[in-house]
Amino acid sequence: MSVPPDDAIVISSISKVYRARDGQGKHTALADVSFAVPRGAMFALLGPNGAGKSTLINIMAGLVVKTAGRVTIWGYDIDTDGRQARRAIGIVPQELNLDPFFTPRETLDVQAGYYGIPKAERRTDEILETVGLADKAGAYARTLSGGMRRRLLIAKAMVHNPHILVLDEPTAGVDVELRQSLWETIREMNAHGQTIMLTTHYLEEAQDNCETIAIMRHGELVACESRESLLSRLSEKVVTVRFSEDMPLVPEALLPFAPKVMDARTLAFRVRRGDGEIPALLTALPTCGATVVDLSTVEPDLEDVFLRLTREDPVVVPI
Ligand SMILES: Nc1ncnc2c1ncn2[C@@H]1O[C@H](COP(=O)(O)OP(=O)(O)OP(=O)(O)O)[C@@H](O)[C@H]1O
Ligand SMILES: [Mg+2]
Structure with a gap:
């Protein structure tokens, strides 16, 4: 040939x-x-x-x-x-x-x-x-x-x-x-x-x-x-926010985002790209009554996609 x-x-x-x-x-x-x-x-x-x-x-x-x-x-x-x-x-x-x-x-x-x-x-x-x-x-x-x-x-x-x-x-x-x-x-x-x-x-x-x-x-x-x-199959990313002081409760303005409490000063949010969730979170943070001192994001990698596609039961990526 x-x-x-x-x-x-x-x-x-x-x-x-x-x-x-x-x-x-x-x-x-x-x-x-x-x-x-x-x-x-x-x-x-x-x-x-x-x-x-x-x-x-x-x-x-x-x-x-x-x-x-x-x-x-x-x-x-x-x-x-x-x-x-x-x-x-x-x-x-x-x-x-x-x-x-x-x-x-x-x-x-x-x-x-x-x-x-x-x-x-x-x-x-x-x-x-x-x-x-x-x-x-x-x-x-x-x-x-x-x-x-x-x-x-x-x-x-x-x-x-x-x-x-x-x-x-x-x-x-x-x-x-x-x-x-x-x-x-x-x-x-x-x-x-x-x-x-x-x-x-x-x-x-x-x-x-x-x-x-x-x-x-x-x-x-x-x-x-x-x-x-x-x-891009995994459109979610995790945004972790650290506040300046301990908070007894999750601020009300952040409740709609269903954050996971990591410790008294840290919340983790699972947000989807492309449907306005990230801008909404960034707008809500300054109004929640606590001061943000640090913010980090974790992008999905091949391992996340791999685990999702090869696990026996489809699972949600943990945050
Ligand atoms: N000669 C064989 N006779 C019977 N079953 C076999 C034989 N060779 C492989 N298998 C079976 O076929 C399946 C696929 O095996 P295979 O070696 O192709 O997997 P693999 O994806 O290369 O795995 P690994 O990542 O461990 O190398 C397994 O369940 C294995 O037990
Ligand atoms: Mg092999």
């Missing part, structure tokens, strides 16, 4: 039912999941443990056989054009599956051989440099730390220079410093045009780095939209 597709990955009505075994009944891990990852995107797939993220990624990698539905990668159907689909994508699984007796250099060479990349065209040293493993090129994989092994897995997925890189929990078990540099590497690859899809339990990292976010729960997709539109 010469013209690059608009969508790097298209997931259409994918279902997965794991067979019953070991005394466990059959289990629906994915139920009719559909979404697309646009070319060039930095896309996060989020969800609690067991939501079905890895199952979906392993289907894309050909490690799990889907029960129903269709996956196209770079325009190639994984069932009918598996070879081309595999060439277009590099997948880093959640499990650290490395041969302990290979060095990083050997690991990448074997992988390059698997993709039929001639020796002269291999970028082994460049890739090891990119993931910060150049000084470990000759060390046995079993002597690498967990974070280094994860980096080696990422390097392995980069060997054939795929259009798309899919990373299942790339930063799990990685220390803060290494995590930051991993994100830098991932952002750089994305800036060079590579489409990135990843899962993470660090919601802050997804919020900071990914412009499109999908959320799964119990095998179903509960959201897939831009970060901004996801965050």
Whole structure:
């Protein structure tokens, strides 16, 4: 295919039912999941443990056989054009599956051989440099730390220079410093045009780095939209007001706003943006008979949205 597709990955009505075994009944891990990852995107797939993220990624990698539905990668159907689909994508699984007796250099060479990349065209040293493993090129994989092994897995997925890189929990078990540099590497690859899809339990990292976010729960997709539109789903913010002296009662002028008493001098108001509640509160405060000494607001973040969408019962964000 010469013209690059608009969508790097298209997931259409994918279902997965794991067979019953070991005394466990059959289990629906994915139920009719559909979404697309646009070319060039930095896309996060989020969800609690067991939501079905890895199952979906392993289907894309050909490690799990889907029960129903269709996956196209770079325009190639994984069932009918598996070879081309595999060439277009590099997948880093959640499990650290490395041969302990290979060095990083050997690991990448074997992988390059698997993709039929001639020796002269291999970028082994460049890739090891990119993931910060150049000084470990000759060390046995079993002597690498967990974070280094994860980096080696990422390097392995980069060997054939795929259009798309899919990373299942790339930063799990990685220390803060290494995590930051991993994100830098991932952002750089994305800036060079590579489409990135990843899962993470660090919601802050997804919020900071990914412009499109999908959320799964119990095998179903509960959201897939831009970060901004996801965050705007929570239109409430909390305004906390501190007064100059203790108040025995909530001032009458503030009662309509149903504040929560935080302590004798502090009230918290949950207000909705866009329907006049904030201006009304700001007008009422000077008339309430007490002097305001401090005011702070808390905006909803991805964690609030995530919790709301993935909890068993829809809950009100506590103030
Ligand atoms: N090989 C398997 N056989 C049976 N059930 C499985 C198998 N693999 C996964 N499951 C089940 O499918 C569901 C989804 O698992 P999956 O690993 O896809 O979740 P996940 O979203 O990646 O979770 P995590 O955040 O913990 O990595 C879980 O309930 C899990 O127990
Ligand atoms: Mg997983």
